[in-house]
Amino acid sequence: MLLRIDGVAKNFVGRNGVVAALDPVSLTISPGEFVTIVGPSGCGKSTLLNLLAGLAAPSGGQVLADGRPIAGLDRRIGYVTQQDNLFPWRTLRDNVALPLELAGVGRAERAARAQEWLARVGLDGFADAYPHELSGGMRQRGNIVRTLIYEPEVILMDEPFGPLDAQTRLGLQALLLRIWQQTRPTVLFVTHDLVEAIALADRVLLMSARPGRILRDEAVAIGRPRDVFFIHDDAEFRRLHDGIWRDLAREVTV
Amino acid sequence: MRRFDWQDPRVVRAAQLLLAAGFFGVWQIAAGRWIDPFYVSRPSDIAAALGHEIASAQFYDDLRVTGVEMLLGYGVGAAGGVVLGVALGRFAFVARLLDPFLVALNAVPRVALAPMLIVWLGIDMASKIFLAATLVFFITFFNSLSGVRAVERGLCDVARVQGASGWQIFAKVMLPGAASWILTGLKMSLPFALVGVILGEFMVSSHGLGYRLNLYATSYNTAGAMAMIMIMMAITMLLGAGFDKLEAHLLRWRPPPAWVSAAPRI
Numbered sequence: 442m443l444l445r446i447d448g449v450a451k452n453f454v455g456r457n458g459v460v461a462a463l464d465p466v467s468l469t470i471s472p473g474e475f476v477t478i479v480g481p482s483g484c485g486k487s488t489l490l491n492l493l494a495g496l497a498a499p500s501g502g503q504v505l506a507d508g509r510p511i512a513g514l515d516r517r518i519g520y521v522t523q524q525d526n527l528f529p530w531r532t533l534r535d536n537v538a539l540p541l542e543l544a545g546v547g548r549a550e551r552a553a554r555a556q557e558w559l560a561r562v563g564l565d566g567f568a569d570a571y572p573h574e575l576s577g578g579m580r581q582r583g584n585i586v587r588t589l590i591y592e593p594e595v596i597l598m599d600e601p602f603g604p605l606d607a608q609t610r611l612g613l614q615a616l617l618l619r620i621w622q623q624t625r626p627t628v629l630f631v632t633h634d635l636v637e638a639i640a641l642a643d644r645v646l647l648m649s650a651r652p653g654r655i656l657r658d659e660a661v662a663i664g665r666p667r668d669v670f671f672i673h674d675d676a677e678f679r680r681l682h683d684g685i686w687r688d689l690a691r692e693v694t695v
Numbered sequence: 696m697r698r699f700d701w702q703d704p705r706v707v708r709a710a711q712l713l714l715a716a717g718f719f720g721v722w723q724i725a726a727g728r729w730i731d732p733f734y735v736s737r738p739s740d741i742a743a744a745l746g747h748e749i750a751s752a753q754f755y756d757d758l759r760v761t762g763v764e765m766l767l768g769y770g771v772g773a774a775g776g777v778v779l780g781v782a783l784g785r786f787a788f789v790a791r792l793l794d795p796f797l798v799a800l801n802a803v804p805r806v807a808l809a810p811m812l813i814v815w816l817g818i819d820m821a822s823k824i825f826l827a828a829t830l831v832f833f834i835t836f837f838n839s840l841s842g843v844r845a846v847e848r849g850l851c852d853v854a855r856v857q858g859a860s861g862w863q864i865f866a867k868v869m870l871p872g873a874a875s876w877i878l879t880g881l882k883m884s885l886p887f888a889l890v891g892v893i894l895g896e897f898m899v900s901s902h903g904l905g906y907r908l909n910l911y912a913t914s915y916n917t918a919g920a921m922a923m924i925m926i927m928m929a930i931t932m933l934l935g936a937g938f939d940k941l942e943a944h945l946l947r948w949r950p951p952p953a954w955v956s957a958a959p960r961i
């Protein structure tokens with residue numbers, strides 16, 4: 442699916458007047474591309490993903506999927522939200538299987554596919570646990586897997602590894618890259634971690650402080666498959682990192 | 696040495712039995728010495744009256760009448776309250792439109808309504824069922840509405856992104872999300888079903904536990920009246936206990952409440 446964001450702005454009307462979250466942003470994302478977005482906190486990254494998911498409408502401009510404006514929700518676009526949003530009354534298995542259940546997939550197949558995906562992220566021993574019985578990292582893995590399980594063409598991810606410790610984070614980055622390489626969905630991945638942004642992406646977008654604009658759009662010319670554990674040894678990685686970091690630091694401190 | 700464990704359910708149970716025995720013991724001793732049993736009767740007389748009731752066919756007739764009225768009143772009121780409460784949670788405009796009217800209706804003192812109900816619905820079961828239903832309805836309605844409104848927006852969004860239809864949102868997000876509130880409403884309103892029925896029976900009736908209680912009280916049969924009250928208490932407590940079981944099953948996904956001590960036992 443070809444995504445096009447054409448002069449999109451978003452304002453929020455709050456108690457203290459109008460807040461401009463996004464300055465007009467324009468951007469095209471090709472099918473199968475892995476794009477990461479970095480930017481200071483509150484610059485409108487989540488807002489941008491909400492617009493692409495069809496959960497909110499832009500105040501100006503157009504969000505297009507394959508040339509047609511996104512009006513409302515589209516099952517071909519999956520969304521791993523920043524909060525894990527697991528259903529507290531469902532076991533981990535039933536949480537992960539929910540998209541299949543909504544699509545009318547039979548119980549046995551649902552359970553089997555949920556089990557298979559839970560095993561891929563090391564959660565197969567916790568299928569019958571309720572969310573309150575899991576650690577933050579385990580819940581977040583469940584949140585990710587329940588979008589991967591129904592294989593949407595586009596996957597929006599909002600700081601999915603944010604609450605995880607460094608080791609788990611690297612492990613899941615490697616896993617995500619493996620899965621992406623197999624099925625090649627379009628991924629739009631928001632993170633506040635520049636190392637992660639470069640390690641994963643075909644393209645890194647740097648956003649300005651609010652109201653968000655795209656400051657830089659950098660292609661990442663590092664070969665694949667990549668080894669996220671040793672990516673910092675790569676010369677191209679270091680060149681990109683130092684270059685983008687200078688701009689990012691300016692946005693964060695101002 | 697083992698420390699005495701105040702959290703042990705057996706310790707709690709034993710203390711409860713002790714407390715109850717103490718209460719009835721003091722009552723038994725006090726009645727006839729310091730207080731006139733004409734007013735409060737005494738446990739031994741009440742026990743005798745209870746035995747007499749349980750052995751009589753008339754009691755089961757009363758129990759059946761009151762039970763049916765209570766069940767129907769509760770069923771109608773609770774079903775209406777839950778369905779309307781959850782539905783209005785989905786339709787913000789209708790909820791806002793009806794809000795002042797529902798508040799006004801709930802402000803009608805139901806006791807004052809009782810004589811009118813007899814005029815409208817007659818002296819048979821219908822008036823009692825209706826009275827019970829109006830009490831139950833508003834409790835379950837307001838609880839269900841609050842429950843649906845308390846469902847986190849993020850959960851709805853996730854289901855919608857994953858392709859849930861309006862009906863699926865209702866059945867798989869709203870209803871289970873509001874379950875703890877709905878169940879609270881259903882549980883809280885249970886005693887009111889009996890209150891409504893008994894109240895109706897006090898007004899006009901020829902059968903039922905309320906009729907019998909009224910008859911005993913007005914003929915100064917204190918032991919009989921007390922026995923009736925205890926039977927009503929037992930009914931409410933039994934149903935409540937059944938409800939707690941159901942709730943524990945339906946809400947088994949919840950973390951244990953904070954007041955249950957999590958201290959390790961060594």
Ligand SMILES: Nc1ncnc2c1ncn2[C@@H]1O[C@H](COP(=O)(O)OP(=O)(O)O)[C@@H](O)[C@H]1O
Nearest residue numbers: 453455460462482483484485486487488489651
């Ligand atoms: N629903 C809302 N109402 C009002 N303001 C909002 C709302 N959502 C986001 N904002 C504001 O828009 C800006 C961007 O928010 P967001 O997209 O969540 O930032 P982030 O880049 O951290 O994900 C913030 O300043 C935030 O306060």
Ligand SMILES: [Mg+2]
Nearest residue numbers: 486487523599
């Ligand atoms: Mg955000």
